[in-house]
Amino acid sequence: MLRVNNMDELINNLITKYKTNNPFELARALGIHIRFMDLGTGTKGLYYRKLRRRFIVIHNGLPAEWQRFVCAHELGHDRLHKGINRFFLEEHSFFSPGKLERQANLFAVKLLSSGTLPDHDEAVKSYYLRIGIPPEVRFFLED
Known part of the structure; x- marks a missing residue:
């Protein structure tokens, strides 16, 4: 299993090398093609490799x-789960989305929150709203 320290180091190395924690800029810098498409009601995004090219497809109907x-x-799947195509499916309940999905969710939260700490006594929901992470994400991190 991936250790959290390794994930932190991976994220810090990406941010240091590319001088951003913006996932769109990081994906472009890493040569990952980003596409926006209508993926229907159940899929928020997906990652796949085809002929040595890597793609992130994001549902175009989602809020920014x-x-x-x-x-x-x-991007977490690309960095953490090399060679595995995974779909990020919308969860209709708060059941555990599986180890690889939890790791990718944790990667996303750590990347997007890098350099920004919660204020003293700030609730997780308020913190996430302040830094632009959908507050529902906190449920995806729990087992």
Whole structure:
């Protein structure tokens, strides 16, 4: 299993090298093609490889903060789960989305929150809203 310290180091190295925590800029810098498409009601995004090319596809009907989170999530799959195509499916309940999905969610939250700490006594929901992470994401991180 991936250790959290390794994930932190991976994220810090990306941010240091490319001088941004913006998942769209990071994906472009890494040569990952980003596409926006109508993926229907159940899919927020997906990551796949085809003929050595890597793609992140994001549902074009999502609000901007969700598009940003999904891009970060799919970037997590690229960095953490090399060679595995995974779909980030909309959860209709708060059941555990599986180990690889939890890791990609944690990667996304760590990437997007890098350099920004919660204020003293700030609720998670308020913190997420302030830094542009959909507040529903906190449920995806729990087992």
